[in-house]
Each structure stands twice: as C-alpha cells, then as structure tokens.
Amino acid sequence: MTVHHSSHHDGLNRVTAHEVLNHSAETKLPERTAVSASTTHPLGVLPLGNKFFFHGPEARSFCGTFQRFPEEMLSLFLEYLDLKSLPMLGYTCRYLYAFAYDDALWKSLFLEANTGRFEGKWLGSWRSTVLELPAGQRPNIDCSNVFSDVLHRPFVCRYVDLEQFASNIPKRSQIRKFKNLSYEEFAENWTEQPFVLTECIQEWPAYVSWSMEEILRRYGDVDFRAEAVDWPFSTYYEYMKNTNDESPLYLFDKKFAEKMGITVGHEKGAAYWTPDCFGPDLFDVLGGDRPARRWLIIGPEGSGSTFHKDPNATSAWNAVLSGRKYWIMFPPSVSVPGVFVSRDGGEVTSPLSIAEWLLQFHEEARQLPECVEGICEAGEILHVPSGWWHLVVNLESGIALTQNFVPKSPSCRHLSDVLSFLKDKPDQVTGFKSDVEDPYGRFVDRLRETHPEVLGKALEILEKRSAPKKRTWSEAVGGNKDEPSGGGFSFGFGSDVDDEEIP
Numbered sequence: 001m002t003v004h005h006s007s008h009h010d011g012l013n014r015v016t017a018h019e020v021l022n023h024s025a026e027t028k029l030p031e032r033t034a035v036s037a038s039t040t041h042p043l044g045v046l047p048l049g050n051k052f053f054f055h056g057p058e059a060r061s062f063c064g065t066f067q068r069f070p071e072e073m074l075s076l077f078l079e080y081l082d083l084k085s086l087p088m089l090g091y092t093c094r095y096l097y098a099f100a101y102d103d104a105l106w107k108s109l110f111l112e113a114n115t116g117r118f119e120g121k122w123l124g125s126w127r128s129t130v131l132e133l134p135a136g137q138r139p140n141i142d143c144s145n146v147f148s149d150v151l152h153r154p155f156v157c158r159y160v161d162l163e164q165f166a167s168n169i170p171k172r173s174q175i176r177k178f179k180n181l182s183y184e185e186f187a188e189n190w191t192e193q194p195f196v197l198t199e200c201i202q203e204w205p206a207y208v209s210w211s212m213e214e215i216l217r218r219y220g221d222v223d224f225r226a227e228a229v230d231w232p233f234s235t236y237y238e239y240m241k242n243t244n245d246e247s248p249l250y251l252f253d254k255k256f257a258e259k260m261g262i263t264v265g266h267e268k269g270a271a272y273w274t275p276d277c278f279g280p281d282l283f284d285v286l287g288g289d290r291p292a293r294r295w296l297i298i299g300p301e302g303s304g305s306t307f308h309k310d311p312n313a314t315s316a317w318n319a320v321l322s323g324r325k326y327w328i329m330f331p332p333s334v335s336v337p338g339v340f341v342s343r344d345g346g347e348v349t350s351p352l353s354i355a356e357w358l359l360q361f362h363e364e365a366r367q368l369p370e371c372v373e374g375i376c377e378a379g380e381i382l383h384v385p386s387g388w389w390h391l392v393v394n395l396e397s398g399i400a401l402t403q404n405f406v407p408k409s410p411s412c413r414h415l416s417d418v419l420s421f422l423k424d425k426p427d428q429v430t431g432f433k434s435d436v437e438d439p440y441g442r443f444v445d446r447l448r449e450t451h452p453e454v455l456g457k458a459l460e461i462l463e464k465r466s467a468p469k470k471r472t473w474s475e476a477v478g479g480n481k482d483e484p485s486g487g488g489f490s491f492g493f494g495s496d497v498d499d500e501e502i503p
Contacts, residue, residue, distance in 0.1 A: 041143075041151070041152060041155045042155075042244075043097075043098050043101060043141065043142075043143035043144075043146070044142055044143050044144035044146075045098050045143050045144075045146045045147070045148055045151045045152055045155070046144065046146070046147050046152065047147065047148075047149055047152045048071075048147045048148055048149045048152075049147075050147050051147040054145065054147070056145060057145065058145055058146075058147065059093065059094040059095035059098070059143065059145045059146045060095045060146070060147070062093045062094070062095065063092070063093050063095045063096050066095075066096060071099075071148050071149070071150045071151075072150060074099055075099060075102070075150050078099055078100060078102075078105055079105060079108065081105075082109075083109055083113070083130065086100050086105060086106075086109070087100060087131070094141065094142075094143050094145065094146060095143075095146055097141060097143065098143040098146040098148065098151055099148075099150075099151065101127065102151060102154075103125050103126045103127055103244070103245065104126075104154065104246075106125070106126035106127040106129075106130050107126040107245075109126075109130050110126050110129060110130050110229075111227060111228065111229060113130070114229045115228070115229070116229075116230060117223055117229075117230040117231075118229050118230065118231050118232075118235060120132070120235075121235065121238070122235050122236075122238045122239045122242070124242050124243075125243075125244065126245075153356070154246040154353070155246075157246045157353055157355035157356050157359070158244055158245070158246045158302070158355070160355045160358070160359060162301075162302065162326065162355070162358070162393060162395055163395065165326065165358045165362050166326040166373075166375055166395060169373050169374060170366065172369075173366065173371050173372055173373050174372075174373070174374050175194050175195060175196055175327065175329075175372055175373065175374030175382070176193070176194075176195045176196070177195070177196045177197075177198055177374075177380075178195060178196070178197055178198070179197070179198055179199040179200075180197055180198075180199055180200045180275075180277065181195075181197065181277040182276075182277060183276060183277055183278070183279040185277070186277045186278060186279065186407075187279060187407070187408070187409045187410060188410065190383070191315070191385065191407050191409040191411075191413075191414060192385050192413070193383075193385060194327075194329050194372050194382065194383055194384060194385060194388065195382070195383050196374065196376055196380050196381065196382050196383075197275065197277070197380065197381045197383075198377075198379070198380050200275045200277070200381060201272070201275070201319050201379060201380075201381055202379060204271070204272040204273070204319075204321075205270075205271050205272070206262075206271040206272040206321060206401065207272070207319075207321050207379060210321050210322070210399055211322060211399075212237065212240075212298075212322070212397065212399065215233060215298075215399070216233060216234060216237050218260075219233050219259070219260055220232065220233050220234035220237070221233075221234065222259050222260065223259070224236065224251050224253040224256065224259070224296070224298075225251070225252060225253040225254070225255075226249050226250060226251040226252065226253075227249050227250070231251070233251075236249075236251055236298070239300075240298075240299070240300040240397060241300075243300065245302075246353050246355065247302075247303070247353045247354060247355075248299060248300045248301075248302050248303040249299070249303070250297065250298075250299045250303045250304070250305070251296070251297065251298040251299060252295055252296075252297055253295060253296045254292045254294065254295050256294075256295070256296035257271075257294065264294065272319070272401060274317070274403065274405075275317070275381065278317060278383075278405060278407065279407060279408055280408050281293075281405035281406055281407075282405075282406040282407075282408055282415055282418075282447070282451065282454070283314075283405065283406045283418075283443075285443075285446040285447060285449075285450045285451070286442065286443060286446055289432070289433065289436050289442060291311070291312060291404075291429075291430065291431030291432045291439070292430075292431040293403055293404045293405065293431075294401070294402070294403045294404075295401070295402050295403075296399075296400075296401060297318075297399070297400040297401070297402060298398070298399050298400075299394050299397070299398065300394065300397045301394055301395065301396050301397055302354070302355070302393065302394065303393070303394050304325070304354050304391070304392045304393035304394055305354075305391065305392055306350045306352070306353075306354055306357065306391055307336055307339045307348070307350055307357075307389050307390065307391045308348060308389070308390070309332070309348075309386075309387055309388065309389060309390075310384060310386065310404055311404065311429075311430045311431055312404075312418060312421055312422065312429060312430065312431065313386050313387060313414075313417040313418045313420070313421040314386055314404040314405060314406055314418060315383070315384060315385055315386045315404070315405055315406070315407055315414060316383075316384040316402055316403060316404045316405070317381055317382065317383050317384070317402065317403055317405075318376070318381065318382045318384065318392075318400055318401075318402040319380075319381040319382075319400060319401045319402070320376050320377065320378050320379070320380055320381070320382075320398060320399075320400050321378065321379075321398070321399040321400060321401065322378050322397075322398050322399045323378060323394055323395070323396040323397055323398015323399065323400075324375055324376070324377055324378065324394070324395040324396050324398065325375065325376045325382075325392050325393070325394055325395065325398065325400065326373070326374075326375050326392065326393050326395055327373060327374055327375075327376060327382060327390060327391070327392050328362070328365065328366075328371065328372070328373040328390070328391050329371075329372045329373065329384070329388050329389060329390040329391075330365075330368070330370050330371060330372070330388065330389040330390075331370050331387075331388060331389075332387035332388060332389070334368065334370045334389065336365065336389050337361040337364045337365045337368075338350060338352055338357050338360060338361040338365075339389070344425070345425070345428070346425070346427065346428050354391065354393050357391065358393075375395070378398070386414050386417055386418070387417065406418050408451075408454065412454055412457040412458040412461060413461065415447075415454060415455075415458040416458040416459075416461040416462050416465075418443075419440065419443070419444070419458055419459070419462060420462055420465070422439050422440035422443060423440045423462075426439075426440070
C-alpha cells in the first residue's frame, strides 16, 4: 500500500523532518479530573464529531490507501507492526502519526521486548521508554486536524473524575461494615456476602510501617511483578508518579514475602496475619502443594481490575494499607452490564477500560437490585465471597494485601464449589505447581485424611447437583426448544490471565 503526501497546505498534513527533530518540553497534563474545554489531547486530536465544524483540510484525506480503513480497523492493523515499522509509518502524515503515537501500541511493544526483568528507565510514556527518548520530551507536531474517537476516548477516560462514581451510593447497595466479626458469626452468616471490617488490621506491622516511601527506601532494588514484567520497585515508583495511562499498570506480586524477607502468620515478627474471623483455610491441607494464595498490590490512582471472579472458585480478603479503593460487586448468577462470558465460563470479555465501563455502564449496573458497592479505606479489609463478580479501582495511589482461601463453613457450599471447579474445569485451574498433575484428586485425598466429615458433606452436595433433573411437562410433551429453560446457566470463571489474575 502507498501513502500519498500533499505538497501544500503549509504542513498541516505532512510531518516534516524539522518537526520530528524539534523537541519541546512535554506539557504537564492535569491530575485526574473531569476533562474541560481547556484540557486538550497531547497532540491536539479532537473527537470525531468535531470534523463537522472544521473548515480546513482534514488530516485523514492525506493518508492515501489508509483512508479506506475505518479508524477501528486502522488501530488494529497498527498492532501488527514492529518497532521499526510503526514509527516509519507514523512519519508519513499527521493522521498516521497520531495513530502511531498511541501509547497503547508502545506498551504492547514494551511488553513484547521485556519478557523478564526490565533494565531500563521509565521516561514518562511507553513510547519514550521504548525509543529511549529523553524524559519529558516529544516531537512538537500539531495534529489538531485529526478527528478520531478511537484516539480521543482513552484521553478522556484518563482524566475522568472517579469520585463521582464512588459517591451517593444507594443505602440498599452499600457494603456492610463491622468493627470485627467472630469466626462463628462469619461461618454462620457471612461466608456468602461481601462486608468490610474496620478494626482488625490496625496491629499489623505492615499497616503501621509500610508506605510508598518506606518500600522505596528498603526495597527499591527488589524486582516485583507487574504485567508479566519484573520491575525494580524504584522504576515502578517513577512510573506511578509520571504516567498518563488510561489503565495504569498494576504491581501484582505473589512472591513478595520471599522477596521482602518477611514472615506471614501469627508467629513472632510476622508482618501481617489472616484475621481470625475467616477461620481455617481448607487449602492449607495441601501444604506445599496448595495454589498461589497471597499477593502484594500497589498501584497509582485509576489503577485496578475490571470485572472478574477470583481463581479456582475461592473466596478472598483484600486489606488496604494505604489509599482508598472503590468496589462494585454482583452475585455469581448476575449478568453484569458490559461483561460477556463464554458458555463454559472460561473466557470473560469486557472490551472496556475501568473508566470507560464506569462512564457507559455504571448507572445501569447500579439499578440492578443485586448490586453491592462501597469504599474500602486505609486500615479496612474487604471480604470477597467465592464466585462474586467484582470491579475495583484505586481512588488514590495505594498499597494492599490480598489472600485467597477456601472457608470452612457449616453449609460446605464453598468447598463443594471449589471441588466442582477443580474436577470439571481443569483447563481453568490456576496457581498450582506444574508437578501437581491432579489438583482435584490430591485435594480430595488430603481432605479425606484431615476433614472426612466436611468432605463427605461437600461430595453429597456435588452428587445432588449432578443428579439428573426431572423433566418439566412442557419438555415431556415436546415444548418449544427455542424457549429458555428457565434460570439460564450460572457463570463460572477461575482465571483466563494465569496466576496474575487480580482479585
């Protein structure tokens, strides 16, 4: 394909060598807030509708054959270009330059090039970091005659005021808060409901002493996992302070305890421990064979995770050491607006960033009677029941600890859910070591040795679930096969992203 240049219009469409080489100081964009008329895209790109009020030459008309591409298709096409081809194509005209400048493309190139430890420096953007451009500098190229929703939408989402979605929560939807709960209260009444405890982690040394600055001082050279790349914390800290990502990178590390040299549990000198109210974790019977269960989570404002369920049908708790997190949650059987699930529950698609989902679907989701939402403040800990859909976003930069577990409840429902998941969805099971070939069989064997009565009750539940159901009268007489059978199917999702799924 060829790209034709124009020789007129005073460079409104061509990218000149002078502009590529003439770097100017990068404009510092405002903190995350509602985009106003005075807040412009870094390149001057405008929403697609603005072209109807523009009387000059549009940049799109000078990109040759690429004019035939819808902007969504062009964006997808550019994802296939390598480090050499992407900038070369971008320098042919302003329209293609604006698309090739998209930092999401450069983030993908960064992740492809850094599959292990990242040795470089964060230079303010993925493009600058990949190309090793001086921090705070970029080509001074005016793309104000480029009109694109694909390019402008992420910019708008980056500066959405998140507080608007975390305020005015209907009373019926608010996550219940307690100072604390006993194990008996939890086991009898709260294993299947979200809640927040406000006074049970204040004695953790991690809560008392961990801060961004302290972690930077003590562990600045330690590598932590973020987006399948190991970053020295000092580098990630620089990223947190200077990023304009629509969906900021989340540090999410399951081996943090070993890396930081800390002890976890009730023994002397431990940095933190599981609150007593959650009781025993039945996965503990597996000893060293148990799947990954604990993670350190650090992220800037706006970072978080889109809707998902926790892996292996486990429950979880999430303790906020600093910052504030907004949660919106739904029971397992609810169809969440804007979230699409494959029939086997193995693939969850939410083709939206957190901010875009909030802008498009939050109001609709809040109207659902099953919706539960709330803010978890620093010093509080939230319970995520197994199977519950949840989206979480940092309202401030923050540090959190999270842990997955299998509660021992009188109903044994949670254990039966985990056993069912391990047995029926082996391709979705995550977190086990490679030498654990049969997680279901091994778990059953250990439970038979340690908790035979609990195992027996859980297996009875599974047997009842798998028993053939009686046909309805309409089915018996040959009712309409195209009509729904009632109730649909229940979604199940362990993790389609590997062990790094964010709870």
